[in-house]
Amino acid sequence: MRAVCVVGLGLIGGSVLRAAVRSGRPAWGATVSASDASAALAAGYDVSSTVDEAVMRAVDEDALVVLAVPLPAVERALRTVAAVAPSCLLTDVVSVKQPVADLVARVVPTARYAGGHPMAGRSVSGWESGSESLFDGAPWVAVADEETALEAWREAAALALDCGAHVVPTTASEHDAAVARVSHLPHVLAAVLAATGAGGGPLALSLAAGSFTDGTRVAGTPVDSVLAMCEGNRGPLLDAVDDALGRLGAARGALASTGGLAATVRAGHAGRAELLAVRSDEGREEVRIDLTDPEAFDDLRSLGAGGGRVLRFEEDVVVGDLPG
Amino acid sequence: MRAVCVVGLGLIGGSVLRAAVRSGRPAWGATVSASDASAALAAGYDVSSTVDEAVMRAVDEDALVVLAVPLPAVERALRTVAAVAPSCLLTDVVSVKQPVADLVARVVPTARYAGGHPMAGRSVSGWESGSESLFDGAPWVAVADEETALEAWREAAALALDCGAHVVPTTASEHDAAVARVSHLPHVLAAVLAATGAGGGPLALSLAAGSFTDGTRVAGTPVDSVLAMCEGNRGPLLDAVDDALGRLGAARGALASTGGLAATVRAGHAGRAELLAVRSDEGREEVRIDLTDPEAFDDLRSLGAGGGRVLRFEEDVVVGDLPG
Numbered sequence: 001m002r003a004v005c006v007v008g009l010g011l012i013g014g015s016v017l018r019a020a021v022r023s024g025r026p027a028w029g030a031t032v033s034a035s036d037a038s039a040a041l042a043a044g045y046d047v048s049s050t051v052d053e054a055v056m057r058a059v060d061e062d063a064l065v066v067l068a069v070p071l072p073a074v075e076r077a078l079r080t081v082a083a084v085a086p087s088c089l090l091t092d093v094v095s096v097k098q099p100v101a102d103l104v105a106r107v108v109p110t111a112r113y114a115g116g117h118p119m120a121g122r123s124v125s126g127w128e129s130g131s132e133s134l135f136d137g138a139p140w141v142a143v144a145d146e147e148t149a150l151e152a153w154r155e156a157a158a159l160a161l162d163c164g165a166h167v168v169p170t171t172a173s174e175h176d177a178a179v180a181r182v183s184h185l186p187h188v189l190a191a192v193l194a195a196t197g198a199g200g201g202p203l204a205l206s207l208a209a210g211s212f213t214d215g216t217r218v219a220g221t222p223v224d225s226v227l228a229m230c231e232g233n234r235g236p237l238l239d240a241v242d243d244a245l246g247r248l249g250a251a252r253g254a255l256a257s258t259g260g261l262a263a264t265v266r267a268g269h270a271g272r273a274e275l276l277a278v279r280s281d282e283g284r285e286e287v288r289i290d291l292t293d294p295e296a297f298d299d300l301r302s303l304g305a306g307g308g309r310v311l312r313f314e315e316d317v318v319v320g321d322l323p324g
Numbered sequence: 325m326r327a328v329c330v331v332g333l334g335l336i337g338g339s340v341l342r343a344a345v346r347s348g349r350p351a352w353g354a355t356v357s358a359s360d361a362s363a364a365l366a367a368g369y370d371v372s373s374t375v376d377e378a379v380m381r382a383v384d385e386d387a388l389v390v391l392a393v394p395l396p397a398v399e400r401a402l403r404t405v406a407a408v409a410p411s412c413l414l415t416d417v418v419s420v421k422q423p424v425a426d427l428v429a430r431v432v433p434t435a436r437y438a439g440g441h442p443m444a445g446r447s448v449s450g451w452e453s454g455s456e457s458l459f460d461g462a463p464w465v466a467v468a469d470e471e472t473a474l475e476a477w478r479e480a481a482a483l484a485l486d487c488g489a490h491v492v493p494t495t496a497s498e499h500d501a502a503v504a505r506v507s508h509l510p511h512v513l514a515a516v517l518a519a520t521g522a523g524g525g526p527l528a529l530s531l532a533a534g535s536f537t538d539g540t541r542v543a544g545t546p547v548d549s550v551l552a553m554c555e556g557n558r559g560p561l562l563d564a565v566d567d568a569l570g571r572l573g574a575a576r577g578a579l580a581s582t583g584g585l586a587a588t589v590r591a592g593h594a595g596r597a598e599l600l601a602v603r604s605d606e607g608r609e610e611v612r613i614d615l616t617d618p619e620a621f622d623d624l625r626s627l628g629a630g631g632g633r634v635l636r637f638e639e640d641v642v643v644g645d646l647p648g
Contacts, residue, residue, distance in 0.1 A: 119531055139531055170527055178528035182521045186535035188585070189517050191592025192571045197506045198595030199567060202631025202647065203494055204502035205602040207443055207463050211510035211542040212599070218535040219596040226589045234583050241576045243523060247516045248572060252565045259558050261512070265550045268515020271522030272543040275536070278529040307526025323526065 001025045001162075002089075002155060003063035005054050007077050009036040009047070012093045012118065013068025014130035017045055019163035022132045026061065030054035032073075036127040043127075051077065055084045064155050066116075067092035067100075071232045074100055078107040091116045091156040095179065096233045097143050097172035114152035115143035115172060118165055119183070125225065133164065139309065140165035143172050144300045150291060153300075157310060157318075166320075167310035169300035173236075180236035185244060187218055187226050188237070194219040278307040283324025291316045325349045325486075326413075326479060327387035329378050331401050333360040333371070336417045336442065337392025338454035340487060341369055346456045347486035350385065354378035356397075360451040367451075375401065379408045388479050390440075391416035391424075395556045398424055402431040415440045415480040419503065420557045421467055421496035438476035439467035439496060442489055443507070449549065457488065463633065464489035467496050468624045474615060477624075481634060481642075491634035491644075493624035497560075504560035509568060511542055511550050512561070518543040602631040607648025615640045 004020040006013045006029035013029065014036065020027040028046035030053065031037050041047045048054035058065050065088050069077050074094060081088060090111040094100050097115045104113045118140040140160035144153050157167045170178070194216040197204055218226075230237055251264040287308060289299045300318065303310070308322040328344040330337045330353035337353065338360065344351035352370035354377065355361050365371045372378035382389050389412050393401050398418060405412060414435040418424050421439045428437045442464040464484035468477050481491045494502070518540040521528055542550075554561055575588040611632060613623045624642065627634070632646040 119533055141531065168527070168530060174527060175531075178524050178531050179533075181524040181528045182532040182536040185520060186517060186533070186539040188572070188575055188588065189513050190535065190539060191588050191595075192568050192575065193510060193513050194593070194595030194599070195571055195588075195591040196509060196564060196568045196595075198591075198598045200502050200505040200564075201629065202598075202602050203492070203498060203629050204505045205599045206492055206628075206631040206633065206647075207465065207499075207502050208506040208599060209443055209503075209510070211514065212506040214538045214541050215510040215514060216592070216596050216599065217538050219592040220600075221593075223586070223589050223593050226593075227585055230585050230589070231579075231583055234579060238576070238579050240520060240524075241572065241579060244516050244520045245569070245572055245576055247519055248512070248565065248569055251512055251516065252562070252569055255555075255558060255562050255565060259555055261551055261554050262547070264512065264515050264519075265547050265554070267519040267522075268540070268543040269518070269545075269547050269550075271515075271518030271520075272540050274522045274526075275518070275529045275532060275540065276544075278526050304530075305525065305527050307530040309530065323530075 002158070003027065003058070003061045004066060004159065005029070005058035005063045006066045006068055007031070007051055007054065008068035009033065009040050009127050010068065011125050011129045012120065013066070014040060014127040015120070015132065015134035016066055016068060016093060016163060018130060018132035019135055020159070021045070023162035025162065028054060028057065039127040051080050052084055055080055055088070058088055059085045064089045064091060064159060066159070067094065070228060071096060071099065075103055075107060078103055081111060082108040086110045087112065089152060089155050091152070091159065093118055095229055097141070097175045099232065101143070101145065101172045112149050112152040114148045114156040116156045116160060117141040117175060118160065118163070135160070136164035138165045139168045141168045141170060141175050143175065144169040144297050145171050148297070150297070154291065158313065161310070161312060168304045169310065170304035171301060174305070176233055176236045177239065180233055180240040184230045184233055184237045185240040187221065187230060188241060189244065190216050190219040278323045280323065284321040285324065287320045287322055289318040289320070291318060326482070327351065327382070327385045328390060328483065329353070329382035329387045330390045330392055331355070331375055331378065332392035333357065333364050333451050334392065335449050335453045336444065337390070338364060338451040339444070339456065339458035340390055340392060340417060342454060342456035343459055343487035344483070345369065349486065352378060352381065363451040375404050376408055379404055379412070382412055383409045388413045388415060388483060390483070391418065394552060395420060395423065399427055399431060402427055405435060406432040410434045411436065413476060413479050415476070415483065417442055419553055421465070421499045423556065425467070425469065425496045436473050436476040438472045438480040440480045440484060441465040441499060442484065442487070459484070460488035462489045463492045465492045465494060465499050467499065468493040468621050469495050472621070474621070478615065482637065485634070485636060492628045493634065494628035495625060498629070500557055500560045501563065504557050504564040508554045508557055508561045509564040511545065511554060512565060513568065514540050514543040602647045604647065608645040609648060611644045611646055613642040613644070615642060
């Protein structure tokens with residue numbers, strides 16, 4: 001099995017290291033955080049004393065290097081990779097994909113890179129918050145852009161599967177647009193709802209229904225973590241906010257003019273039904289894609305665009321399914 | 325104990341009848357729904373054959389009449405009350421309060437009326453969905469307007485306490501403004517979020533995080549039930565939507581200009597913290613209000629405005645508490 005070198009041992013990186021070891025892979029990590037490093041060491045994991053040393057070892061063992069640092073720290077980590085292992089197999093687990101792809105293209109263009117993003121909780125941070133089962137059953141995007149090397153995509157996808165996730169193939173820009181809508185916009189709307197509710201004073205809050213409790217839950221996430229996530233995906237989030245503003249403005253107009261909210265409420269009801277349909281295990285259709293086929297990447301992107309997922313490899317064939 | 329006559333035996337009315345019986349009160353009901361009537365009868369409850377008959381019996385037994393019909397059916401029920409029991413003790417459990425108060429003032433001005441609103445789930449309907457414990461631990465607004473008769477308020481509040489709820493005293497218009505923010509706006513924003521997410525296609529939905537799942541949950545509520553609730557509180561909901569639109573527009577502007585969402589996210593985080601503080605059992609301050617005091621109603625409204633609640637009566641004294 002391919003060895004894994006994890007750079008950054010916070011919630012996500014620390015969980016990748018644990019899950020890789022669980023799968024039986026040789027795996028080690030490094031981090032600039034002294035507390036994460038000592039906690040990982042104390043838990044019995046193989047932790048190099050510096051990031052340089054960890055990446056040098058990746059060259060010796062032909063390991064997949066996994067960048068698991070926050071977006072602002074990616075460039076510095078890439079400079080280390082460029083200096084020590086410029087042609088390594090490389091992936092990352094950062095929550096936006098186009099900005100990382102741009103950095104890789106600029107700093108380590110010779111790396112065999114495919115971006116990744118496991119969709120796992122982020123309201124806590126640090127090694128101690130991680131677990132080997134964090135990714136079990138979760139979607140994990142493996143970026144399949146025009147310029148992605150097949151070999152690199154395959155390594156990123158195999159890691160995701162070994163970590164217990166299923167793989168969603170898509171492009172970097174489609175990933176960023178999608179998560180703006182379903183991961184970042186929910187934080188913005190939760191904040192707006194919480195502030196508008198609190199604007200009604202203690203009386204309103206004392207009468208808050210389950211709808212308000214649910215709708216504001218993620219407003220309790222630490223502020224810095226929400227800002228890093230949302231501001232790091234500024235352009236796509238702006239599009240998503242504009243879409244939501246348009247819909248809320250239309251609801252406002254309908255309520256003011258005819259008093260009717262049917263179009264708004266029906267569209268929301270249909271959207272929720274589509275969410276449940278995409279997630280349903282019922283009637284899913286098996287999809288097989290032969291990676292030796294020259295159109296394999298187009299087929300993978302179509303699979304992701306249709307709400308599908310990759311479940312396993314059978315030699316050169318990808319086996320997945322689409323919602324029914 | 326005061327007898328109770330419940331008009332309408334759907335989710336809320338049916339639960340009031342059961343909870344009143346549980347508390348040991350003499351209680352009966354009536355409904356124009358043949359299916360609810362036969363289900364309530366089959367469950368062993370005392371169901372009159374017509375609403376007229378039930379309300380006539382309320383006169384004989386000096387019962388509190390509880391209107392538990394949807395807003396569009398309130399006027400017809402009030403005409404029955406006006407014809408049969410024009411000076412009865414009267415409350416209701418309809419989810420908006422000013423429109424009902426206006427109808428009562430017009431149709432049965434001689435009734436001794438105080439409006440009520442138990443804050444309990446509404447995503448299902450009908451007798452079969454109800455239960456005697458539906459209101460346990462829930463807030464139940466008892467309207468204390470300038471023109472509300474003390475005697476009527478006391479009866480409405482006592483019923484709420486006997487049903488297992490705690491009582492929140494406030495005015496009809498403050499109630500309607502508050503629930504617009506914390507009960508109706510959440511449905512509008514959930515619909516907007518669900519539709520915007522679905523606008524990203526199956527890919528976006530397949531990547532949806534817990535934030536999206538939580539934020540769209542109530543978009544799964546039956547459309548008619550959401551429309552009845554939201555459209556019945558049109559004016560106050562319009563104010564709440566305008567407030568949310570302003571906040572979302574400000575977030576949009578900040579994201580577009582500086583890229584920063586700190587003000588939005590911090591306000592949301594503070595709002596969520598206030599919600600948890602209002603609900604917390606820690607450090608609550610006991611409040612006692614003597615109903616024989618001429619300023620008792622002012623004190624009750626202040627209690628509600630501060631996020632407080634009434635927990636019990638000790639003869640003429642109301643005992644409650646305020647958040648710490």
